[in-house]
Amino acid sequence: MQPHDLQPEQFSSYPPEARRLVVSHLETFRELPLVFIPGLLREIIDYDFKFPAERTAIESELALLSALTRPQRELRFRAFEQLTISPKLEQFDWINQPAQFTEQLSAHLWTTHQLDAFRAAATEYGSRLQSEMPLQPLAVRRLGIAVIGQGVMSYDNQLFKNLRAHGTSFNQIKPERGLDLLLEGVASRSQAYPVPYGHWYVDGGVESSHSPRLTCVSYKSLEPLRASLLRNVSAEIQKPGMGPEELRTHLARITPSDLGMSPSGDAVLDRFQLKILTEGSGTQIFSTTFAQWTAREVLRRAQPLSLLVRFAPRQRQRPMNELLSNTKGESEVDLIGSLIDADMASYYHWINQQRLSGYGQSAFLAWFEGHGEAIVVAPTLPRGTTSSSALDLGQLLSLAIS
Amino acid sequence: MRATAGLALGAALGSSSPFVRSEAARKKRKTIVVTFGGGARDQETFAPEGQENIPHLIGELAPQSSFFTHVTNHGILGHYVATASLTTGVYETLNNFSAVPPEHPTVFEYFRKDLKRPASDTWVVAPSNGFNRIGESDSRSFGPGMGAAVILPKHLLSATAHGPTTDLEHLLRDNYETPLYTPELGGSEFEVQQLESILRLSVEDFMAHARTLSSPDELSVYIAKRLMQQEAPSLLWITMHDIDIAHSGAYSLYIEGIRRTDRLCAELWKAVQTEPEYVGNTTMFILPDFGRDSDYEPGGNGFQHHRTGDAASRTTWMMALGAGVRQGVVFDEPMQSVDLVPTLGAMLGFSPGEAQGKPIKEFL
Numbered sequence: 001m002q003p004h005d006l007q008p009e010q011f012s013s014y015p016p017e018a019r020r021l022v023v024s025h026l027e028t029f030r031e032l033p034l035v036f037i038p039g040l041l042r043e044i045i046d047y048d049f050k051f052p053a054e055r056t057a058i059e060s061e062l063a064l065l066s067a068l069t070r071p072q073r074e075l076r077f078r079a080f081e082q083l084t085i086s087p088k089l090e091q092f093d094w095i096n097q098p099a100q101f102t103e104q105l106s107a108h109l110w111t112t113h114q115l116d117a118f119r120a121a122a123t124e125y126g127s128r129l130q131s132e133m134p135l136q137p138l139a140v141r142r143l144g145i146a147v148i149g150q151g152v153m154s155y156d157n158q159l160f161k162n163l164r165a166h167g168t169s170f171n172q173i174k175p176e177r178g179l180d181l182l183l184e185g186v187a188s189r190s191q192a193y194p195v196p197y198g199h200w201y202v203d204g205g206v207e208s209s210h211s212p213r214l215t216c217v218s219y220k221s222l223e224p225l226r227a228s229l230l231r232n233v234s235a236e237i238q239k240p241g242m243g244p245e246e247l248r249t250h251l252a253r254i255t256p257s258d259l260g261m262s263p264s265g266d267a268v269l270d271r272f273q274l275k276i277l278t279e280g281s282g283t284q285i286f287s288t289t290f291a292q293w294t295a296r297e298v299l300r301r302a303q304p305l306s307l308l309v310r311f312a313p314r315q316r317q318r319p320m321n322e323l324l325s326n327t328k329g330e331s332e333v334d335l336i337g338s339l340i341d342a343d344m345a346s347y348y349h350w351i352n353q354q355r356l357s358g359y360g361q362s363a364f365l366a367w368f369e370g371h372g373e374a375i376v377v378a379p380t381l382p383r384g385t386t387s388s389s390a391l392d393l394g395q396l397l398s399l400a401i402s
Numbered sequence: 403m404r405a406t407a408g409l410a411l412g413a414a415l416g417s418s419s420p421f422v423r424s425e426a427a428r429k430k431r432k433t434i435v436v437t438f439g440g441g442a443r444d445q446e447t448f449a450p451e452g453q454e455n456i457p458h459l460i461g462e463l464a465p466q467s468s469f470f471t472h473v474t475n476h477g478i479l480g481h482y483v484a485t486a487s488l489t490t491g492v493y494e495t496l497n498n499f500s501a502v503p504p505e506h507p508t509v510f511e512y513f514r515k516d517l518k519r520p521a522s523d524t525w526v527v528a529p530s531n532g533f534n535r536i537g538e539s540d541s542r543s544f545g546p547g548m549g550a551a552v553i554l555p556k557h558l559l560s561a562t563a564h565g566p567t568t569d570l571e572h573l574l575r576d577n578y579e580t581p582l583y584t585p586e587l588g589g590s591e592f593e594v595q596q597l598e599s600i601l602r603l604s605v606e607d608f609m610a611h612a613r614t615l616s617s618p619d620e621l622s623v624y625i626a627k628r629l630m631q632q633e634a635p636s637l638l639w640i641t642m643h644d645i646d647i648a649h650s651g652a653y654s655l656y657i658e659g660i661r662r663t664d665r666l667c668a669e670l671w672k673a674v675q676t677e678p679e680y681v682g683n684t685t686m687f688i689l690p691d692f693g694r695d696s697d698y699e700p701g702g703n704g705f706q707h708h709r710t711g712d713a714a715s716r717t718t719w720m721m722a723l724g725a726g727v728r729q730g731v732v733f734d735e736p737m738q739s740v741d742l743v744p745t746l747g748a749m750l751g752f753s754p755g756e757a758q759g760k761p762i763k764e765f766l
Contacts, residue, residue: 110478111495115711119701161451244499281706282651289651296703317647317655340654348704351697 001095003037004030010095015048021062028066031073033080034090035105035118036125041098049271051197053303060133076128079121083114099252103245135357139193140305142362143401144353145182146295146346147310149339149368150205159339159368160375162347165384167364167377174392175370179208179310181394182367186306187211197268197302204291204342205312215302217273217294219287219312226284228259229277251278272301286314288338292345299352309349310369311342339368350377363400367393376400431725432684433746434638436670437488438663440481440646441708441715442690446660448719455660458668459688459721467723468731468764475692475716475739479708482532484691484739485641489536491743491757503535506756509743510537510550513637516752524550525635527626529618529643530557536641541756550639553596553629555621559612561594562605601628616662619644623666627673634679637750642666648694651706674724685727685749687742689720728764737762 008023021044022029029037043050043058050058068076086108094101109115149155160169183201190199190213201210203218210216236242236250256263256270264270276297282289288311295309313333346366353362363378374393377383378400391399438447446452448471453460477487480498487494490506510524526537534557538549597603615621619642626640642663648656667688674680695702696714708715720737723729726749740759747754748761 110711113476113493119711280651281649286650286652292651293703314652317652334654337652337654337658340657341652344653344705348697355700 001090001093003032003034006030006095013096014045018044018047021047021058025062025066028062031070032065033077033083034094035083035085036077036080038094038098038101038105041095042102045098046271049268051268051272051302053197054301056136057133061129064129064132076125079117079124083109083118083121084112100249103248103252107245138305138358138361139195140189141401142304142353142356142358143186143189143306144299144349144362144364145186145306145308145397146342146349146364146366147179147182147308147369148342148346148366149371150310150312151333152335152339152368152370155336155339155368159343159373160346160366162344163350163364163366163375163377166350167375167383168381169386170374170376170389170391170396171372171386172388172390173367173372173374173396174390175372176392178367178369178393181392182308182365182397183208183210183214185394185397186308187213189306190214193305195305198304199306200298200302200304200308202291202294202298202307202309203312204287204310204314208310214308215269215304217269217276217298219290222273222277225259225261225273226277228261229254230284232259254278272297286341287312288314288341288345292341292348295345295349296352299349299356303356307349307353309345311338311345313338314341365397365400367396430683431750432634432636432638432674432680433750434640434670434674434684434686435488435742435746436667436686436688437485437639437641438645438667438688438690439485439642440690441479441648441692441694442645442660442663442718443693443696443705443714444717444719445714446657446705447690455657456664458664462668463671463688463721463723464730466727466729467721468727468729468733470720470722470733470735470737470762472734472736473689473718473720473739474736475718477739479692479711479715481643481646481691482536485528485533486536488689488691488739488742489639490539491740491754491759493740493758499532501532501535502540504539505541507539507541507544507754508537508549509746509754510637510639511539511541511544511548512743512747512752512754513750514548514550515544517750519636521547521551522633523635524637524639525629525633526550526552526639526641527622527629528552528554528639528641529622530554533641543756550637553625555625556618558594558597558608558625559621562597562608600633601625602632603628617644617659619659619663619666623669626670630673630677630680634677637746640670648705649707651703653705656705671723683725685722685724687720687722689739689742690718691739692716693718722765726765731764733764 006026006029008026011019011022014022047055047058085105089104089108092101092104109118186199186201187210190211197215199214201214201216206220207216207218236247256274261270261274276294277284280293283293291309291311295307298304298307313335316332316334350364353364361379365374365376367374374396376396376399380402444452447456475484477484477493478495478498483494483496483498486496486504489508490504492506494504494506496502496505513519513524528536534552534554537552597605597608611624612621615624622640622642626638629635629638644662645656645659647659671686674684674686692708693715694705694708695710696712697704699710699712702710738759740757741762743754743757744759744761745765748766
């Protein structure tokens with residue numbers, strides 16, 4: 001199947017809104033290179049289950065592509081056109097299985113030593129697109145909060161090493177009611193700036209009491225789904241011919257109902273949670289990985305105004321077979337290891353936040369839960385300095401976003 | 403990275419060959435290659451902020467070594483295919499997740515054919531996920547049985563551990579690259595025979611020692627040291643893999659893997675100094691097969707994977723120490739990971755005709 005042969009009826013299995021979107025831009029799709037289209041379709045096929053920010057981004061991209069003249073389009077996609085793909089890939093059902101196509105395309109590009117060329121083409125395309133996308137002013141500066149070290153009594157090594165150069169460290173923070181104060185702060189923002197999926201609370205353990213205005217995802221609440229997924233995977237890998245790549249394909253096709261997931265009334269959030277478990281590596285077994293990856297995906301996809309992530313102790317490392325079968329439960333935890341994981345994850349939280357619009361004004365706060373150590377990265381605070389101000393977490397948050 | 407303590411710039415050195423080239427000396431020469439794996443970034447190893455994770459490499463081995471700061475892997479960044487590429491000197495394109503042999507001749511085949519060495523003179527100790535075919539290519543230039551014998555310590559353990567293995571399961575961790583996919587480990591009669599006839603270990607002694615170890619790589623090093631004692635191979639290749647736990651996303655476990663591998667490298671070097679067959683005539687190479695994704699690469703997730711092909715995932719380092727190696731020298735000139743086999747060929751006197759890389763001139 002070549003792009004110029006695309007017909008509306010070939011998208012009949014797409015969800016309704018995704019189908020409408022593709023069909024209304026079919027002329028544009030017919031002009032794009034095959035190596036590029038499945039990557040876009042991979043996003044569009046889930047359009048009905050996307051967050052508002054993602055929908056806006058897809059619509060804007062299609063509008064920009066449709067507005068290009070033919071010479072402009074040829075120039076923009078020249079690097080993609082120069083890549084060669086195999087006849088097998090050309091014949092693949094990339095319309096209905098765009099994610100599987102891109103997996104196979106990736107393997108093909110690695111094998112034929114074209115990955116670097118593809119990477120350069122994609123980076124150039126992405127940068128150009130970003131510069132042309134209409135920027136909507138944010139209602140309020142973005143805020144990220146990472147709460148790390150739950151349950152750790154003491155830790156002698158320095159925390160927030162990677163963040164220190166970018167912000168102000170605090171060593172006399174009053175930890176009392178810290179988490180509550182932070183959650184209240186995020187709740188206030190959600191009330192003042194009510195944006196769908198705009199304010200999140202991610203917990204790597206059991207979620208704390210929080211405002212219903214916050215979109216909440218927690219490791220504990222997904223326990224039945226994780227168990228169901230691990231059972232599903234265990235059954236799949238026993239099947240003849242099953243390998244890592246086949247398993248990935250299987251995981252990409254799983255739907256919430258396949259795992260007996262009870263509909264929450266929010267199909268978008270249900271799909272998001274499922275993808276955290278089916279697409280994230282290690283999210284099924286380590287709560288710290290779950291929290292880190294969820295934060296990354298919330299930022300990349302929902303582009304929230306506020307995101308509070310609280311890390312909880314993960315289980316100790318055990319043989320992978322045992323972790324997956326989960327026969328011994330998750331009783332034994334690794335407190336210090338979890339703190340180190342979360343410390344790095346808080347750095348990644350900040351990096352991912354800085355990839356979003358308004359990064360120059362965004363604020364980030366990380367706190368060692370139950371202790372006096374914290375760091376704030378904000379345009380209003382000096383970098384690479386330490387403060388001994390005795391603030392509670394509410395005051396520190398106010399300082400971060402003032 | 404370039405600030406490695408106690409090292410001087412290579413450019414300041416003379417150009418005479420550091421290697422003794424007499425035939426007698428060549429026959430006694432031993433070479434050990436250790437892949438510091440799987441996949442470690444500069445920032446957690448030799449970069450200034452990472453040096454706390456490798457106290458043995460920095461404090462003990464680096465001052466004795468020639469250190470190459472800029473090794474690039476332009477091939478596929480999967481551990482089996484990358485390690486296969488290291489052994490052939492060609493960027494192999496085999497399926498990383500299949501137990502297939504490399505397409506091009508391996509260093510073991512070149513070594514044995516050109517130097518007329520017996521099978522017992524080359525060994526590979528490797529993790530079990532697919533690496534069982536790494537000792538020998540399917541090249542028609544070399545017949546079957548011309549490669550290296552491969553020991554898979556986890557298979558060995560699995561084969562010998564009849565009954566419950568609860569206290570050994572930590573040594574059977576496998577396949578970090580796709581954590582959800584965990585194939586069953588299989589053992590065979592052949593592997594039990596390896597234990598008894600080659601390593602000269604009773605099952606009881608092996609099991610008793612295994613119970614004192616904490617990771618698969620510790621088991622690999624134990625087996626490697628046993629091979630050095632019993633077979634004294636001239637070309638020994640050890641593939642470490644504990645570090646690849648990074649794929650689970652737990653940074654602390656990744657760092658723990660690096661620290662363990664650092665310790666195990668020092669332990670191997672110590673064994674070289676104490677084994678009569680090896681002391682004074684052994685050259686050891688230590689290098690990661692590649693790096694991992696950068697923290698700032700939007701397509702990746704930092705240390706967790708090596709999927710983007712960015713500079714951090716493709717660029718790594720190599721340390722060479724021992725016989726014929728200039729001590730305390732740093733070379734910043736770029737080299738490729740496929741240069742290792744031609745370098746070994748130049749050092750040991752075989753011709754890796756199909757290798758794509760070129761010998762590192764500092765060893766000529």
